[in-house]
Amino acid sequence: MKTSHRWALNCLGVDPLRNVCSLPEGSSVLDPYHCVDPPKRVSSTRRSVIAALAGAALAPRVSRSAQKATAFALIGDRYHNSDYIRTGLNRTIAKDLGITIDFCDETKMLTAETLNGYKLLIILRDGMIWPDGYPDESTNAGWVAGGKPKLVFEPIAPRTSAKPQFWMKPEQGKAVRQFVEGGGAALFLHNVTHVGLTDPDFRHVLGAAYTGHPPIRTFKVKVKNPDHPITKGVRDFTVTDEQHYMDYDKDRKDIFLETVNEEGLTFQKQGATAPGGWAYDYGKGRICYLSPGHLLTVLWNPEYVKLQHNAVRWLLRQS
16 A cells, blocks of 8 residues: 555554445454444355355555555654654655655654654654643644734633653663664654754764754755765755754765855854765664754755755665
């Protein structure tokens, strides 16, 4: 079954259009609880024939449903709507490259068990969760676009501490490290450097940790190494986006992209230029990081689409 949303499988197995029963994994042959019309009594001979036919039809169906997608994508946080990420990557990676992706926004799902069987891990999210809610509605696009109307409620919802927490547990960082060391590939996008602040194993794989970003502004994305397979055919391009800054830990020869504010606008004391993309082999696997990605228009910038295509092909050793 080729789909980018495999969490939404039909667990009942009923085909309402044909008014017949298709059997889900683990159900018995002609189980009346999984049929629209309960079966009539049949002879033992007919029952054996039906069972054999049903078993033969079921085998490929079960095999297909048990098959994982190529990629597992952990996406979305308070400041990055998971819908724009899913929409963006569904076009640039799933549709364009024919790569099946299981999207998920539940951080607890990033485990060794989950990653087992996938070839590619994609992450576009930060390192925070807000289990007690938010201090305000400033990240709600509808409320902001509506002019931030006064919030009036009756009764008033109880106030909470509304403080962020780091979500990555040590076993999750180890799971990512072991996945890539064992031959898996990882595509890290945009604000994932923030996760690098929270776990040493994850930071060792990613190769960096977030130091901040200025408000959204226009900057140029420049190719530093035009000979790298990921930058093949890519020209410098301009975006209006969050320009992310980070402490980079690895060999600087692996940086093939940089972001530059050509108006000379700096961030804190870190200058107008920051690493914009890097890639390297890690154990038996590979990783790539690309920093743009706060807006859908950025994910779909034609030159950035080329980078995403090239990165996935390089990560999966297709180039």
